Amino acid sequence: xxxxxxxxxxxxxxxxxxxxxxxxxxxxxxxxxxxxxxxxxxxxxxxxxxxxxxxxxxxxxxxxxxxxxxxxxxxxxxxxxxxxxxxxxxxxxxxxxxxxxxxxxxxxxxxxxxxxxxxxxxxxxxxxxxxxxxxxxxxxxxxxxxxxxxxxxxxxxxxxxxxxxxxxxxxxxxxxxxxxxxxxxxxxxxxxxxxxxxxxxxxxxxxxxxxxxxxxxxxxxxxxxxxxxxxxxxxxxxxxxxxxxxxxxxxxxxxxxxxxxxxxxxxxxxxxxxxxxxxxxxxxxxxxxxxxxxxxxxxxxxxxxxxxxxxxxxxxxxxxxxxxxxxxxxxxxxxxxxxxxxxxxxxxxxxxxxxxxxxxxxxxxxxxxxxxxxxxxxxxxxxxxxxxxxxxxxxxxxxxxxxxxxxxxxxxxxxxxxxxxxxxxxxxxxxxxxxxxxxxxxxxxxxxxxxxxxxxxxxxxxxxxxxxxxxxxxxxxxxxxxxxxxxxxxxxxxxx
Amino acid sequence: xxxxxxxxxxxxxxxxxxxxxxxxxxxxxxxxxxxxxxxxxxxxxxxxxxxxxxxxxxxxxxxxxxxxxxxxxxxxxxxxxxxxxxxxxxxxxxxxxxxxxxxxxxxxxxxxxxxxxxxxxxx
Ligand SMILES: Nc1ncnc2c1ncn2[C@@H]1O[C@H](COP(=O)(O)OP(=O)(O)OP(=O)(O)O)[C@@H](O)[C@H]1O
Ligand SMILES: [Mg+2]
Numbered sequence: 001x002x003x004x005x006x007x008x009x010x011x012x013x014x015x016x017x018x019x020x021x022x023x024x025x026x027x028x029x030x031x032x033x034x035x036x037x038x039x040x041x042x043x044x045x046x047x048x049x050x051x052x053x054x055x056x057x058x059x060x061x062x063x064x065x066x067x068x069x070x071x072x073x074x075x076x077x078x079x080x081x082x083x084x085x086x087x088x089x090x091x092x093x094x095x096x097x098x099x100x101x102x103x104x105x106x107x108x109x110x111x112x113x114x115x116x117x118x119x120x121x122x123x124x125x126x127x128x129x130x131x132x133x134x135x136x137x138x139x140x141x142x143x144x145x146x147x148x149x150x151x152x153x154x155x156x157x158x159x160x161x162x163x164x165x166x167x168x169x170x171x172x173x174x175x176x177x178x179x180x181x182x183x184x185x186x187x188x189x190x191x192x193x194x195x196x197x198x199x200x201x202x203x204x205x206x207x208x209x210x211x212x213x214x215x216x217x218x219x220x221x222x223x224x225x226x227x228x229x230x231x232x233x234x235x236x237x238x239x240x241x242x243x244x245x246x247x248x249x250x251x252x253x254x255x256x257x258x259x260x261x262x263x264x265x266x267x268x269x270x271x272x273x274x275x276x277x278x279x280x281x282x283x284x285x286x287x288x289x290x291x292x293x294x295x296x297x298x299x300x301x302x303x304x305x306x307x308x309x310x311x312x313x314x315x316x317x318x319x320x321x322x323x324x325x326x327x328x329x330x331x332x333x334x335x336x337x338x339x340x341x342x343x344x345x346x347x348x349x350x351x352x353x354x355x356x357x358x359x360x361x362x363x364x365x366x367x368x369x370x371x372x373x374x375x376x377x378x379x380x381x382x383x384x385x386x387x388x389x390x391x392x393x394x395x396x397x398x399x400x401x402x403x404x405x406x407x408x409x410x411x412x413x414x415x416x417x418x419x420x421x422x423x424x425x426x427x428x429x430x431x432x433x434x435x436x437x438x439x440x441x442x443x444x445x446x447x448x449x450x451x452x453x454x455x456x457x458x459x460x461x462x463x464x465x466x467x468x469x470x471x472x473x474x475x476x477x478x479x480x481x482x483x484x485x486x487x488x489x490x491x492x493x494x495x496x
Numbered sequence: 497x498x499x500x501x502x503x504x505x506x507x508x509x510x511x512x513x514x515x516x517x518x519x520x521x522x523x524x525x526x527x528x529x530x531x532x533x534x535x536x537x538x539x540x541x542x543x544x545x546x547x548x549x550x551x552x553x554x555x556x557x558x559x560x561x562x563x564x565x566x567x568x569x570x571x572x573x574x575x576x577x578x579x580x581x582x583x584x585x586x587x588x589x590x591x592x593x594x595x596x597x598x599x600x601x602x603x604x605x606x607x608x609x610x611x612x613x614x615x616x617x618x619x
Contacts, residue, residue: 273580277552280579281508284602288514291606295521328603335581345584388587 025105025126028112029059031079036121045103045128046093059124064090064102074109079119084110088129104133152225152246155232158239160186160200172225172248174218186244191216199229203242207231212249223250269338276331276338283331287324290317333458336392337445337465346470348382351390351423351490355413358394362402370408371401378416380423384493389466396459397427397486403450404431404484418489425488433480442476500613501543504528505535505561506550506577515548518606524613532556539565544572546613551578551586551599559589566595573597573616575609 019026025041038054063071067089074087090102107126111119146153152169156162165181175181187196191214202209208230215223225246232241294317366373401411409430416424441447443464448457467474472490502524506512512528519526529535532553547565551558562574576586576599586599597616600609
């Protein structure tokens with residue numbers, strides 16, 4: 001054996017040992033892409049003892065199909081640049097039974113050159129990065145979970161400076177991009193009334209804080225959130241940051257508020273109903289007796305009928321009667337007002353015929369006040385309402401119009417289907433109108449500009465509560481001197 | 497024309513008295529009572545053209561009372577008097593029972609009641 005040959009053998013031996021002892025999987029591939037050598041570690045990649053199976057086979061066979069082109073290009077690059085390069089790919093084991101056994105590997109490929117400097121093969125040292133990949137994927141999913149959460153989530157450093165904010169948080173506060181909030185202090189997101197530094201202190205001392213906060217968005221709008229803020233600990237239980245979770249509860253708060261309001265109204269309604277009944281009975285007796293005496297007086301044909309004394313007595317009785325009936329009028333409207341928020345006897349009706357009914361009831365009065373009536377009735381679908389309450393609504397509006405046109409005028413009643421689930425009724429007069437400063441008050445209970453004894457100021461309050469109870473809306477437009485227009489919108493069906 | 501016979505049922509005695517006087521003044525033959533039991537007793541022994549009934553009688557709701565009276569006196573007509581508003585329940589009675597001609601809210605004007613009585617017996 002020549003020296004040279006011996007040397008070669010020696011280096012060959014060294015080379016083999018080296019390859020075998022490396023703790024990472026190693027392959028040697030010739031320029032045709034065939035695997036010439038491999039160490040035992042290769043077997044670890046696909047989970048069998050037998051690694052000889054790979055020898056002599058095409059290296060690409062062990063590369064996941066989708067990664068093959070990438071690997072080939074990398075090898076070409078190594079070949080051309082004669083320098084080490086790194087490529088990642090999915091390693092597929094040779095065993096058909098273990099076909100799905102794909103590992104993520106990172107391979108650093110170096111060229112091997114002969115004496116002449118020509119590249120004869122490549123050596124690839126691989127590292128199984130499946131675990132790292134899995135962790136990366138896990139982190140990515142966690143990030144994604146935070147990002148997709150409906151609840152607003154932020155991460156901050158120990159001082160409360162924002163380091164991360166999810167989409168919900170940005171959306172809640174009216175930001176478009178995360179970078180707009182990064183670095184901002186925790187306190188800058190809440191109204192000044194909230195002692196934010198106290199909250200951070202509590203988080204530090206107790207590990208968490210829970211409560212309601214009032215947030216301020218980019219447009220200075222306020223909203224309510226339910227907040228849970230807690231400390232983030234590292235593996236050694238050292239605090240490393242703060243995480244906050246916020247739920248928008250504005251809507252919930254508003255409904256609660258409305259429900260409180262509604263139950264207050266219901267309680268008030270019950271009270272008013274009871275009181276009105278208690279009052280109506282004695283008033284009925286008072287006025288009934290006055291009327292009895294008045295009739296008696298009228299039937300008397302004695303000569304004192306003409307006397308002053310007699311007239312005054314009669315007048316007193318008339319006053320008793322008139323004002324008892326006035327009390328009755330008030331309690332009646334109070335009852336109607338209270339009933340606005342109550343269960344109603346709803347059924348499908350023709351709104352136009354209700355209007356006709358009401359108009360025929362006041363026809364005579366309108367004529368006497370020299371008011372001409374113009375009806376512009378559109379084709380309406382049946383509307384689900386409480387007919388007696390609607391009667392009252394239109395009666396109130398028409399009487400108001402009449403009272404505003406003391407010297408005569410024109411009353412226009414317009415009905416129209418706005419769309420398939422909404423109708424509109426307009427009551428328009430050419431009366432004195434409502435001065436600007438009163439416009440905001442006309443719906444208030446007991447607001448009236450009429451002479452004492454003439455109006456209770458409950459007409460529009462009742463009307464409003466009835467329309468609202470029907471899920472509708474009422475608006476008023478007026479110009480002093482020109483007249484007033486009342487617009488009512490009603491849903492065709494009370495079913496939402 | 498024979499004078500109409502009227503029965504007033506209301507738990508408040510003064511109310512019954514007041515109404516009796518008024519209606520007598522208008523020429524009706526009027527009787528009054530303050531409990532549902534008295535009312536049923538009266539109806540058993542007398543024939544009334546019209547019964548005026550308070551909607552809220554203690555111990556018996558007006559709709560039940562009306563039905564019981566109707567069993568004994570199918571021709572009887574009714575006018576409901578109420579201290580409450582004319583709500584869904586009253587409305588329902590008015591619509592379903594043809595013998596119930598009207599409902600008046602207290603206080604009311606006697607002349608309105610008289611005109612309902614006259615209308616009622618014409619129907
Ligand atoms: N069509 C109208 N034109 C001018 N003023 C009006 C009109 N409707 C209402 N108002 C004003 O609004 C006030 C309140 O009206 P509302 O119907 O609530 O009570 P009222 O008419 O005064 O009393 P009530 O209706 O109980 O008899 C009126 O006193 C009047 O000043
Ligand atoms: Mg009014």
